[in-house]
Each structure stands twice: as C-alpha cells, then as structure tokens.
Amino acid sequence: MSPFEISLEAALIEREQMQRYRQRMTLTSPQSTRVRVGDKDLLSFASNDYLGLANHPDIITAFQQAAETRGVGSGASHLVCGHSDYHHQLEEALAKFTGRDRALLFSTGYMANLGVISAFVNRKDTIWEDKWNHASLLDAAHLSRAKLKRFRHNDCSMLERELLKDGSNSNRRFIVVDGVFSMDGDLAPLTKLSTLAEQHDAILMVDDAHGFGVLGEHGGGCAQLCKLNQQQLPLLVGTLGKAFGTFGAFVAGSNTVIESLIQLARPYIYTTALPPAVAAASLKSLSLLQSESWRREQLHARIAQFRDGAEAMGLHLMDSTTPIQPLLVGHDADVLAIAKQLNDKGFMVGAIRPPTVPEGTARLRITFSAGHSEEDVARLLLALDQVIPSDLRRHL
Numbered sequence: 001m002s003p004f005e006i007s008l009e010a011a012l013i014e015r016e017q018m019q020r021y022r023q024r025m026t027l028t029s030p031q032s033t034r035v036r037v038g039d040k041d042l043l044s045f046a047s048n049d050y051l052g053l054a055n056h057p058d059i060i061t062a063f064q065q066a067a068e069t070r071g072v073g074s075g076a077s078h079l080v081c082g083h084s085d086y087h088h089q090l091e092e093a094l095a096k097f098t099g100r101d102r103a104l105l106f107s108t109g110y111m112a113n114l115g116v117i118s119a120f121v122n123r124k125d126t127i128w129e130d131k132w133n134h135a136s137l138l139d140a141a142h143l144s145r146a147k148l149k150r151f152r153h154n155d156c157s158m159l160e161r162e163l164l165k166d167g168s169n170s171n172r173r174f175i176v177v178d179g180v181f182s183m184d185g186d187l188a189p190l191t192k193l194s195t196l197a198e199q200h201d202a203i204l205m206v207d208d209a210h211g212f213g214v215l216g217e218h219g220g221g222c223a224q225l226c227k228l229n230q231q232q233l234p235l236l237v238g239t240l241g242k243a244f245g246t247f248g249a250f251v252a253g254s255n256t257v258i259e260s261l262i263q264l265a266r267p268y269i270y271t272t273a274l275p276p277a278v279a280a281a282s283l284k285s286l287s288l289l290q291s292e293s294w295r296r297e298q299l300h301a302r303i304a305q306f307r308d309g310a311e312a313m314g315l316h317l318m319d320s321t322t323p324i325q326p327l328l329v330g331h332d333a334d335v336l337a338i339a340k341q342l343n344d345k346g347f348m349v350g351a352i353r354p355p356t357v358p359e360g361t362a363r364l365r366i367t368f369s370a371g372h373s374e375e376d377v378a379r380l381l382l383a384l385d386q387v388i389p390s391d392l393r394r395h396l
C-alpha cells in the first residue's frame with residue numbers, strides 16, 4: 001500500500017471503531033414499501049418516496065414512451081444543445097404549480113442549492129443558515145465564500161439579534177433554511193422568517209426537498225402551506241427524487257431570478273441535462289401528485305396512526321407532522337443494534353448517526369409512504385415494541 005492508502009486505511013478503521021462506518025445495501029427490486037435485498041424481502045420505512053410514485057405504472061409508461069421518441073442521453077448541458085421539449089414543458093408546469101413566473105431544472109437538489117447560492121452570494125455577503133440545514137446548503141455557503149452564520153435550530157429571536165448586530169455591514173444578506181428538516185421532520189417557521197427577511201432587508205431561500213408533494217392542499221409544499229408568494233419567498237428549491245418519485249430538482253422564482261441563474265449558476269451551466277425521459281416521467285408525476293390528493297390523505301392517516309401507537313408505547317416522538325418520524329436513540333452503537341434487530345424481523349429502517357446529525361443524537365429515521373397499509377404500520381409498531389428498550393421510553 002502507498003503511504004496515501006495507508007493513511008486512508010487508518011481513517012477507515014477509526015470510522016469503523018466509532019460505529020460510523022456506512023454500508024450500502026444492494027436492492028434487486030423497485031423502490032417501494034416492499035424491497036428485496038439479497039435473498040430477503042423487507043418492509044421498508046426508509047425511503048423518501050413519500051407518495052409511492054417511484055414505481056407507478058403511469059410514470060413508468062411516460063418514461064418509456066419518452067425514451068422511445070427522445071432516446072436516453074440528453075447529450076449536453078441545457079445551454080449547449082441538451083434542452084428538450086420535455087424539459088421545457090416540465091419547467092412550465094413547475095412554474096404554474098409553484099405560482100412563480102418561472103422554474104429552472106437542475107440535475108440534482110444538491111446542485112440546485114450549490115447553483116443558487118454560488119450564483120447570488122459572494123464574498124461581501126452574509127448568509128444565515130439554520131444549524132440543521134441540509135449538507136448541500138452548508139457546502140454551497142462555503143463555495144460562495146460569503147460569511148456564513150449558523151443560528152440555533154428554528155430560533156428566530158437569535159436570528160433577529162444577529163441580523164440587528166450585522167447592521168449594514170454586508171452587501172447582500174440571505175436567510176437560508178430547509179422547509180422540512182430532513183433528519184427531524186419538523187418545519188421551519190417560514191411565516192416568521194419571511195417577516196424577518198422583509199424587516200431586515202434579507203433575501204429568503206427555502207429548500208423544500210421534503211415538503212413538495214406532501215404538504216399544502218395540492219402538494220405545493222411549505223410555500224403553499226404558509227401562503228408565501230414570490231415576493232415573500234424569492235428563492236424556492238424543490239427536488240424531484242423524493243415525493244415526485246423520479247429524479248432531478250428545480251428552482252422556482254421570478255423571471256429575473258431564473259434568467260440570472262441561467263447566466264450565472266455554474267452547476268447549471270457546466271453539467272449535462274437530465275435525460276428527457278426523466279423530465280417526461282416527472283411531468284406525469286406532477287400531474288398525479290396534484291390531482292390525486294388521496295395519496296396525501298392516506299399518508300397523513302398513516303402518520304397519525306403511527307404517532308398514536310408510538311405515543312401509547314411511551315416512545316419519544318419528535319415534533320413532526322411530516323412523513324419523517326425519527327425516534328431518538330442517542331448512542332451510535334445502540335441505534336445500529338436496534339436497526340439490526342428490526343432488519344432481522346423483516347424491516348428496513350434508517351439508522352442515522354453523526355455527522356449527519358449532532359453528536360449523541362443518533363436516531364432511527366422512520367419514514368412513511370402513501371403505499372403503506374394500515375397493517376404495515378401496525379406491524380412496525382409491534383416490532384418497535386419488541387426492540388425498543390424501556391430506558392428509551394417514557395414511563396407510562
């Protein structure tokens with residue numbers, strides 16, 4: 001081994017000793033509430049496919065038909081020659097869906113966040129981010145070289161004090177949050193944040209990766225739920241790989257914002273466009289997600305069923321009304337052991353450890369889908385009752 005590899009090996013061993021080693025499972029089934037891993041069938045409560053659309057027959061057909069007529073690869077970036085009619089139609093449909101002038105597709109949510117922040121924020125600016133924001137938002141702030149300030153989770157008073165303290169030192173000021181926090185499932189106080197942004201001359205950006213499709217009357221996410229228009233929330237990011245069940249991401253905003261991103265956002269300019277068939281699949285998914293609200297109703301009924309059952313068992317639930325329902329465990333080794341026991345019983349549940357979450361807050365990340373039946377949730381509750389030790393419960 002080279003000295004380089006020896007040092008890498010040492011770091012890998014250290015990670016393993018800390019119970020932080022991450023491993024991939026290889027699925028041989030579609031993404032669904034039932035998945036096959038190796039020779040085992042598992043009931044999954046781990047994916048972000050909240051509406052059960054990732055394997056929907058109409059979306060598969062839309063994908064196949066577009067692949068028949070447009071092929072597979074998009075061939076280039078959007079600005080060179082990779083922008084197809086399907087991309088264009090999807091952008092128009094997303095603009096209408098979000099009530100914005102326009103929407104712009106990105107290849108992933110990670111890149112959309114890097115794109116927006118690196119395009120609009122620079123060294124003379126300050127960016128305030130919630131401590132629990134998604135990694136891509138923090139990485140984006142580093143890329144922008146702006147002054148990054150992280151405020152305590154959902155603490156608007158701390159943010160306000162910081163904004164006041166900053167005075168007019170910064171050129172532009174940005175407030176950036178997740179709409180739904182991905183490892184906790186709680187919501188950002190968007191109404192309050194938009195008021196703060198207005199009062200303190202800051203620009204609000206929300207990454208609503210987990211809200212679109214799930215929240216709001218027609219699945220329009222946090223912005224729809226809190227009724228925030230384009231002026232109040234000028235930079236709105238959504239992803240297509242979660243409730244939409246497909247792949248990709250978008251930014252929705254004013255004509256000027258979108259036109260500026262096309263000119264300036266390097267993760268937009270210097271990357272190959274999504275395959276057109278993926279855009280066609282997302283178009284179908286968007287139409288199902290808007291018109292068939294029974295999926296959202298079913299999903300929220302399952303979430304309520306889980307919370308009632310878990311409450312009755314004395315489990316410590318978090319303050320979440322979304323499909324992300326974490327159970328706090330604490331130690332990394334403990335969460336791994338519990339996830340392993342659940343796996344032995346035929347369940348797939350995510351064991352989330354630092355650095356994804358703060359030290360000492362390792363957790364089971366249980367997620368729900370409209371594809372889960374009442375019986376699926378009952379089975380999960382029964383299994384949790386068997387594997388969650390009493391010291392992790394309230395005494396009833």
Ligand SMILES: *Cc1c(COP(=O)(O)O)cnc(C)c1O
Pocket residue numbers: 107108109110111113134136178182207209210239240241248249
């Ligand atoms: C998943 C996620 C992203 C990244 O989106 P991808 O399309 O998977 O790259 C960004 N932000 C949040 C909050 C997410 O949960």
